[in-house]
Each structure stands twice: as C-alpha cells, then as structure tokens.
Amino acid sequence: xxxxxxxxxxxxxxxxxxxxxxxxxxxxxxxxxxxxxxxxxxxxxxxxxxxxxxxxxxxxxxxxxxxxxxxxxxxxxxxxxxxxxxxxxxxxxxxxxxxxxxxxxxxxxxxxxxxxxxxxxxxxxxxxxxxxxxxxxxxxxxxxxxxxxxxxxxxxxxxxxxxxxxxxxxxxxxxxxxxxxxxxxxxxxxxxxxxxxxxxxxxxxxxxxxxxxxxxxxxxxxxxxxxxxxxxxxxxxxxxxxxxxxxxxxxxxxxxxxxxxxxxxxxxxxxxxxxxxxxxxxxxxxxxxxxxxxxxxxxxxxxxxxxxxxxxxxx
Amino acid sequence: xxxxxxxxxxxxxxxxxxxxxxxxxxxxxxxxxxxxxxxxxxxxxxxxxxxxxxxxxxxxxxxxxxxxxxxxxxxxxxxxxxxxxxxxxxxxxxxxxxxxxxxxxxxxxxxxxxxxxxxxxxxxxxxxxxxxxxxxxxxxxxxxxxxxxxxxxxxxxxxxxxxxxxxxxxxxxxxxxxxxxxxxxxxxxxxxxxxxxxxxxxxxxxxxxxx
Numbered sequence: 001x002x003x004x005x006x007x008x009x010x011x012x013x014x015x016x017x018x019x020x021x022x023x024x025x026x027x028x029x030x031x032x033x034x035x036x037x038x039x040x041x042x043x044x045x046x047x048x049x050x051x052x053x054x055x056x057x058x059x060x061x062x063x064x065x066x067x068x069x070x071x072x073x074x075x076x077x078x079x080x081x082x083x084x085x086x087x088x089x090x091x092x093x094x095x096x097x098x099x100x101x102x103x104x105x106x107x108x109x110x111x112x113x114x115x116x117x118x119x120x121x122x123x124x125x126x127x128x129x130x131x132x133x134x135x136x137x138x139x140x141x142x143x144x145x146x147x148x149x150x151x152x153x154x155x156x157x158x159x160x161x162x163x164x165x166x167x168x169x170x171x172x173x174x175x176x177x178x179x180x181x182x183x184x185x186x187x188x189x190x191x192x193x194x195x196x197x198x199x200x201x202x203x204x205x206x207x208x209x210x211x212x213x214x215x216x217x218x219x220x221x222x223x224x225x226x227x228x229x230x231x232x233x234x235x236x237x238x239x240x241x242x243x244x245x246x247x248x249x250x251x252x253x254x255x256x257x258x259x260x261x262x263x264x265x266x267x268x269x270x271x272x273x274x275x276x277x278x279x280x281x282x283x284x285x286x287x288x289x290x291x292x293x294x295x296x297x298x299x300x301x302x303x304x305x306x307x308x309x310x311x312x313x314x315x
Numbered sequence: 316x317x318x319x320x321x322x323x324x325x326x327x328x329x330x331x332x333x334x335x336x337x338x339x340x341x342x343x344x345x346x347x348x349x350x351x352x353x354x355x356x357x358x359x360x361x362x363x364x365x366x367x368x369x370x371x372x373x374x375x376x377x378x379x380x381x382x383x384x385x386x387x388x389x390x391x392x393x394x395x396x397x398x399x400x401x402x403x404x405x406x407x408x409x410x411x412x413x414x415x416x417x418x419x420x421x422x423x424x425x426x427x428x429x430x431x432x433x434x435x436x437x438x439x440x441x442x443x444x445x446x447x448x449x450x451x452x453x454x455x456x457x458x459x460x461x462x463x464x465x466x467x468x469x470x471x472x473x474x475x476x477x478x479x480x481x482x483x484x485x486x487x488x489x490x491x492x493x494x495x496x497x498x499x500x501x502x503x504x505x506x507x508x509x510x511x512x513x514x515x516x517x518x519x520x521x522x523x524x525x526x
Contacts, residue, residue: 017501021475023482052508055457056476061352062359065369068351069328069344074377 011035011042016049086310093307100300107293333383343380350395351376353478357396360473361403363462371406375399393487396478400470400488407466460510468503475500 011019011032018024019032036042086093331343354375359368375398386394442450461469467489474485475496486496 013505014498014501017504018497021482023497048508048512049504052504052511053476055453055511056461056472056507057479059457059477060454062356064352064355065365067348068354068372068376069347070331070376070380071329073331074380077381 010039016046020050020053086306090307090310093303093310097300097303097307100296100303104293104296104300107289107296111289333380335386335388336384337388339388343383346391347376350392353392354395354399357399357473357478358403360458360461360477361469362406363458367406371399371402375402378402390484390487393484396474396488397490404466456514460507463510464503464506468499468506471496471499472503472507
C-alpha cells in the first residue's frame with residue numbers, strides 16, 4: 001500500500017515509519033528501497049525517523065517508586081454508583097433538556113405569532129352580540145397569553161395570581177360597563193387583557209399615567225370604532241393588539257423563584273376547560289396546545305435537573 | 316487457599332489466585348511483579364507526573380484484579396497495558412477538567428525525591444560527568460517531546476518504540492485497528508522528529524548535521 005503524493009516523488013511518512021519496523025509488504029518494501037536509492041531527501045527523512053526511534057528505544061527505564069504487589073485481595077468497590085436513571089452519559093440529559101426547551105420555544109412562538117389564531121379568534125368573535133361568551137373567551141386568551149409568555153421564566157405562579165386579580169378587576173368593571181351602554185361591547189373587548197382592565201381602572205381613578213393605560217385607551221377607542229361599524233376583522237385586530245399588550249406586560253415582570261411554577265399553569269387550563277364547554281370547537285385545539293406546552297416545560301425542567309444531578313455525581 | 320498457594324509456587328509474596336476466562340488459575344501478585352515496571356514506565360511517560368503515575372498503576376492493578384475473569388489468557392502484556400492506558404486516559408481527562416498549577420514546576424519532574432535512585436541516575440565509572448549531564452538532558456528533552464504529543468500518538472509511540480511492542484500487541488492495547496496504530500505511530504514519530512530537530516543543540520551529532 002504505497003502511495004506517492006501527486007507532484008512529489010517523496011515517500012509518505014506512514015510508509016517510511018512502517019518500513020522502519022518491517023511492517024510492510026515485500027513488494028512495497030522493494031519499491032521503497034528503489035525510491036530511497038533515487039531520492040536523497042527520502043533517505044534523510046528515513047534517517048531522521050530512524051534516529052528518533054532509536055533515541056526512544058534507548059530511553060532509560062524508570063525505577064519503580066515501590067512495589068505494587070498486593071498484601072491481599074483489594075476490597076470490593078464502594079457502591080457509589082449514581083441511581084439507575086442517571087447512569088447515562090451527561091450529554092444525554094443536557095441534550096434532552098435542550099430538545100425539550102427547543103420544542104417549548106417552537107410551541108410558544110407558534111402560539112404567540114398567531115399560528116393558532118384562525119382556530120380561536122374568528123369563531124370567538126363570530127357574533128359580538130353574543131357579548132357574554134366572546135369577551136370571556138378572549139379574556140381567557142389574554143390570561144393564557146400572559147401565562148404562556150411567562151412560562152419559560154419562573155414566575156408563572158405570580159403571574160397566575162395577577163391574572164386572577166385581573167379577572168376580579170374585570171368583574172368590578174362590569175358595573176362601569178353597564179353604566180356606559182354605548183361603550184359596553186368595546187369595553188368588554190378591552191377586558192380581554194386583565195392588565196388592560198386594570199389600566200382602565202387606574203384611568204378611572206385618574207391616578208396612574210402609565211403608558212399601558214394610554215394604550216388601553218387607544219384600544220378602547222378602536223374597539224368603539226369597531227362597534228359603530230362592526231367588521232369582525234377589525235375587532236379581531238383589536239383583540240390581538242390587546243393580547244400583545246398583555247404579553248408585553250407579562251414579560252418584564254420581575255422573576256420570582258417559585259418551585260411550584262410548573263404546576264400553576266393547570267389553573268388557567270382548568271378555566272379553559274370550563275369555557276370550552278361553551279365554545280368547544282375553538283378551545284379544543286388550544287387546550288391541546290397548552291397541554292403540549294406544559295409537557296414540554298416539565299420535560300425541559302426535569303432533564304435540566306437530572307443533568308445537574310448527573311454532573312454533580314461525576315464530580 | 317494454601318493448596319492454591321502451593322500450586323502457584325509463590326515465594327516472594329502473598330499468593331493471590333485469580334481465574335481467567337477459560338478457568339485457568341494465575342497468581343495475580345506474580346502478574347503484578349512481572350508487569351509493574353512496564354506499567355509504571357508507561358503511566359509515568361503518559362502522564363508526565365510521578366505521583367499521578369503511581370496512583371494510575373495502583374488503580375490499574377486493582378481494576379485489573381476485578382476484571383481478571385475477562386482476560387482470555389492470550390497476551391498478558393497487551394491486556395495490562397490496555398488497562399493502564401485506559402486509566403491514564405481517565406486521569407488526563409480529569410486533569411484537563413480541573414487543571415492544577417504545580418507548586419514547583421522545575422523540581423516536580425522528572426525527579427521524584429522519594430523514589431529510590433536507579434542505576435541510570437548515577438554516572439557510570441567510564442562516563443564523564445559532562446556526558447552524564449548531556450545524557451540526562453537528552454532524556455529530559457525526549458520526555459518533553461513525548462509529553463507534547465497528542466494523547467493517542469503518545470500512547471502509540473510509547474507502546475511501540477519505548478515498550479517495544481509489535482503493531483499487533485499495540486492495536487490490542489490501544490483498542491484500535493492495525494492501520495490506526497500505524498498512522499498514529501507515524502504521526503507521533505514525525506512530530507517527535509520535528510521537536511528534536513528544533514531543540515537540535517542538545518542532540519547527538521546526527522541531528523546537528525541535519526539541521
């Protein structure tokens with residue numbers, strides 16, 4: 001197996017090295033002999049290699065610091081093996097965590113960018129006259145949007161709490177809504193996001209001048225416009241914007257470390273189940289989506305935890 | 316146990332009977348006695364650290380004892396060297412993951428203060444002190460060259476050139492194919508040659524002429 005490099009006649013180092021050890025076929029050895037006779041460079045290479053090898057072979061043998069003879073059979077190894085599920089190599093856990101996180105990110109972004117919107121919103125907005133059902137479903141969407149946006153972060157629990165507060169606020173807002181019948185459907189749509197509702201309340205108190213309040217006002221105005229000439233698309237747009245506000249507000253919430261976080265999303269999920277009795281078709285897919293997201297989140301956290309455990313056990 | 320000891324004909328140490336895969340009895344301490352110098356030399360040159368090498372050999376012999384039932388009884392040297400090589404790999408990986416700064420890099424190697432001096436440490440009567448110093452310096456340079464090689468090339472060079480194994484044994488000890496041994500050995504030798512060329516002034520005339 002003698003290969004000469006293209007454009008060169010020099011013998012490959014692999015072959016020279018094997019030639020030195022006599023680990024080469026007779027025909028190849030003959031060809032190398034022939035080549036060596038012709039090429040001074042090759043001869044020099046071989047000599048350099050040969051003297052390197054001879055230097056290595058003449059290296060002095062190091063004396064033993066002590067005898068390694070055993071006084072008796074060595075003790076059985078201590079049982080410090082990690083528990084069965086953590087015996088696989090580290091990359092299995094880190095990789096699984098990464099995959100689960102990626103799946104979660106894809107699910108959430110698909111959800112947030114409105115990939116599911118055709119399933120949910122048009123049906124929910126089909127009749128603005130069916131005032132009770134539609135705002136409720138939208139409201140739920142708002143809460144969910146807030147929750148799912150926060151899902152990768154820890155503070156889901158706190159968000160859920162604020163979301164519940166938001167629902168409470170909207171209930172109080174009902175009275176305001178009934179007082180202003182002209183604006184009523186628009187306001188109901190504004191209720192979609194609890195934060196927007198809270199902002200509304202703040203506006204009523206004329207205390208807070210947060211930009212969120214201003215945005216909510218704008219949306220109310222837009223929704224009112226939608227009411228005067230009610231094309232469902234505009235209403236949907238407004239709803240989507242409100243959802244965005246909810247999402248935007250949810251993200252900068254200061255993270256609060258809460259270990260019960262993964263369990264919390266079940267609360268809105270339950271609520272969704274209640275509403276899905278009223279609008280089963282529209283909520284069916286989104287419920288499934290939420291369950292998938294929850295599972296991905298739990299898987300990611302579990303794999304992350306086991307990876308950390310596995311890392312610690314190898315140290 | 317006594318009958319086993321008698322059967323093993325051990326006189327210099329405690330007999331430690333072990334069974335190989337085909338059920339033949341060996342004395343593990345006899346195996347240690349016959350292999351420990353080569354095992355220590357391999358570990359020391361692989362790890363370039365005398366205290367780590369001692370741990371590596373100790374650990375290798377213990378794990379060899381536990382795994383002896385897997386030994387097929389064909390090539391003891393290759394089998395032992397494979398265990399030592401694996402232990403050294405693990406130690407190098409561990410050392411890489413948590414590097415330590417030697418307290419005194421000059422004295423830490425190659426002279427182990429606690430090791431008994433070997434014959435090679437003293438100048439022989441016919442050798443001048445200068446020659447002795449040159450020879451020692453050369454050994455140190457070569458060891459530095461070996462230490463600069465990538466792990467697997469270092470192992471190939473040590474097993475074939477320093478330990479005198481043939482390609483077959485080395486492939487068994489390195490747990491790889493003959494072709495892999497051949498290429499790792501060749502690349503390791505090539506690198507060492509370049510290394511020795513670059514430190515030419517310390518080397519015998521042959522190298523000085525080439526530079």
